[in-house]
Amino acid sequence: MGEEKFDAIIVGGGLAGSTAAYVLAQEGLEVLLIERGNYGGSKNMTGGRLYAHSLEEIIPNFAEEAPVERRVVKERISMMTEQDAVTMDYHSPYLAETGSDSYVVLRGEFDRWLFNKAEEAGAIAAAGIKVDKLIMENNRVTGVICGDEEMKADVVILADGVNSLLAEKAGLRKRVQPSQVAVGVKEIYELPAKVIEDRFGLTGNEGAAWLFAGSPSNGLVGGGFLYTNKESISIGLVLGLENIGESDKTIEEMLISFTNHPEIAPLIKDGKLIERSGHVVPEAGLSMVSTLYGDGFLICGDAAGFCLNIGYMVRGMDLAITSGELAAKAVLAAREKGDFSSASLKSYKELLDKSFIMHDLSVYQNFPAFMDNDRIFNQYPEMVSNIMKEMFVVDGKPAVPLRKKAMKHLKTIGLMNLVKDGLKGVKSV
Incomplete structure (x- = not known):
């Protein structure tokens, strides 16, 4: 040779x-x-x-x-605090159409x-x-x-x-800089196919993809993920490497907290841990190319x-x-x-x-800078959770107009911060 x-x-x-x-x-x-x-x-x-x-x-x-494991037909996004979760769920046959479909692998x-x-x-x-x-x-x-x-x-x-x-x-x-990459950690829990389908409302080869922001990353830039395989669940965290040493929790502790969260624990209950791994992934978008x-x-x-x-x-x-x-x-x-x-x-x-590669990277080139904002991973999940609590918890106390309840929590972040973050977010996407 x-x-x-x-x-x-x-x-x-x-x-x-x-x-x-x-x-x-x-x-x-x-x-x-x-x-x-x-x-x-x-x-x-x-x-x-x-x-x-x-x-x-x-x-x-x-x-x-x-x-391939399962074809994704359900998208979920959650904002989480230590105890709560506010989730948006999108379930559609459009996700499974040839050409726009995706698979868990x-x-x-x-x-x-x-x-x-x-x-x-x-x-x-x-x-x-x-x-x-x-x-x-x-x-x-x-x-x-x-x-x-x-x-x-x-x-x-x-x-x-x-x-x-x-x-x-x-x-x-x-040389790749710490600000350009993230560390990903993942666990795989083995469960029967029927159990996975029942817990996630799936049938046949249908699958779900779920992303999490807030408490999973312990205030750092990053978040959690969950994917349904045929007979297992992949779950883990992706955390920006640059500031990971500033956290008061280790990556191991963050992962334990995430898998023990009231939203997550029932989904992997009785699952057998069969794999644990870690990897560095690119994170900075166009600026890293x-x-x-x-x-x-x-x-x-x-x-x-x-x-x-x-x-x-x-x-x-x-x-x-x-x-x-x-x-x-x-x-x-x-x-x-x-x-x-x-x-x-x-x-x-x-x-x-x-190609779509440079086009898509260019379209979202400002998104990494937008995500570098502590409020996104700390205050916003807490604010959304508190507003949901005001909406749905009934305790017999005299009713207060919802606008007043919501405004109380909006003010914890600051109206100017909300406007600035909103504008920056819109421009980044």
């Missing part, structure tokens, strides 16, 4: 890397896909929710063969399937191999070094996750910073898949010209700019 030159070497067997390998192998290129874990997806715990549109364009009807299984699809298409899929560094010749990436072995290629695609140390060590991108291409290389997926968190929706998988596809298309265009220079591979950025 060391003497062979590949058309492309792809580092990272997650969604972005495996997609790029699949597309290139389908076109007959000699592709080497390298994954550090024992199999594709063995290190991945993200999510998970996959918006289907991106992979549907590459592998039509993929859900018929892929190991277990990344270890799903990524492994896509990794194997790339191998079936003709890529050499090598798992359990660590890439130590990139080969640089005259400021150009020409291959990779794994232990004592060197492997050359016309182009190298880096899809090695949010901490792309290979690109950083080679001076191809700046840096170097995407150069002489002999491209960067895609989490390594490029492609993730979109707008509070009520978190997207990363569809961005990763499409960025891998577009990286492959840029390589194919460069191969036709026989030119893998930065000037030729610039077509990758041009494809990205025409």
